[in-house]
Amino acid sequence: MKCNYHTHNTFCDGKEPIEAFVKRASELHFDHLGFSSHAPVDFENSFAIAESDLPAYLEEIKRQQSLHPELQLFAALECDFVPDVTHPFDYFRAQHHFNYLIGGVHLVKPPHGSDLWFIDGSKQEIYDEGLARLFDNNIRKAVTAFWEQTFEMIETQHFDIIAHMDKIKMHNRDRFFHEDEQWYRVLVDHAVSLIKKYNLIVEINLRGLYKKRCNTFYPSPIIIQQLAKADIPVVISSDAHKSEELELFYDEAVKAIRDAGIQQMACLKNGQWTSYSDF
Numbered sequence: 001m002k003c004n005y006h007t008h009n010t011f012c013d014g015k016e017p018i019e020a021f022v023k024r025a026s027e028l029h030f031d032h033l034g035f036s037s038h039a040p041v042d043f044e045n046s047f048a049i050a051e052s053d054l055p056a057y058l059e060e061i062k063r064q065q066s067l068h069p070e071l072q073l074f075a076a077l078e079c080d081f082v083p084d085v086t087h088p089f090d091y092f093r094a095q096h097h098f099n100y101l102i103g104g105v106h107l108v109k110p111p112h113g114s115d116l117w118f119i120d121g122s123k124q125e126i127y128d129e130g131l132a133r134l135f136d137n138n139i140r141k142a143v144t145a146f147w148e149q150t151f152e153m154i155e156t157q158h159f160d161i162i163a164h165m166d167k168i169k170m171h172n173r174d175r176f177f178h179e180d181e182q183w184y185r186v187l188v189d190h191a192v193s194l195i196k197k198y199n200l201i202v203e204i205n206l207r208g209l210y211k212k213r214c215n216t217f218y219p220s221p222i223i224i225q226q227l228a229k230a231d232i233p234v235v236i237s238s239d240a241h242k243s244e245e246l247e248l249f250y251d252e253a254v255k256a257i258r259d260a261g262i263q264q265m266a267c268l269k270n271g272q273w274t275s276y277s278d279f
């Protein structure tokens with residue numbers, strides 16, 4: 001079985017319409033394809049789906065499903081979590097039916113002020129500038145704020161899959177901290193224990209690799225080993241914004257998952273998360 005539950009399209013910041021992803025996924029013999037546009041936010045932005053577009057988004061996924069019975073499609077959102085800024089994830093579930101929700105942190109709220117630290121995107125200088133301006137270049141304080149926001153998301157929001165859980169490392173590129181430092185490992189260990197406690201699925205996200213912004217998966221292989229040990233379910237996510245990105249590094253992810261000793265992956269069947277071993 002071949003599944004991908006994390007993709008973007010022209011309803012949000014993806015570069016191609018839903019139709020293009022469906023066509024490509026069908027050609028690549030995927031069994032499951034999930035759409036996860038960035039959930040609406042109440043501030044000026046260029047990445048999220050507009051709240052008024054949600055009915056059309058869901059309708060288009062339904063229409064494509066009727067044209068492509070060979071592939072199972074799912075409608076979801078990738079919800080941002082910023083305390084006191086973003087909608088609670090239940091806000092979206094209350095309005096429409098989504099098959100699942102992905103939760104992730106892209107904007108970190110510093111302890112003081114209302115500006116947010118954008119840790120994603122293509123520009124390293126934005127990460128560096130935010131680190132200096134919002135955290136006085138104190139990397140430990142900044143990275144801890146990212147993980148604490150992640151802990152709060154896990155403990156307060158209802159969702160299914162945690163997105164690119166260690167994205168904070170992306171623009172670091174081993175310049176400000178190393179992932180084997182003790183204080184960092186303590187934060188990761190706590191995240192893994194909360195993920196286990198709240199029965200979340202972790203995605204092995206491939207976007208950093210094919211965009212060449214990172215030399216490994218989100219999360220790093222050392223964390224994938226922790227997930228294996230804790231028996232936490234995983235999925236492979238392309239986080240594709242173009243249809244040509246749907247299968248990039250998929251085989252490498254399968255190998256990493258097998259190498260970590262994980263025998264089963266998560267998949268959504270009849271509205272329930274279950275597992276499969278033929279991947």
Ligand SMILES: [Zn+2]
Nearest residue numbers: 078104163164
């Ligand atoms: Zn994301």
Ligand SMILES: [Zn+2]
Nearest residue numbers: 006008078239
């Ligand atoms: Zn995404």
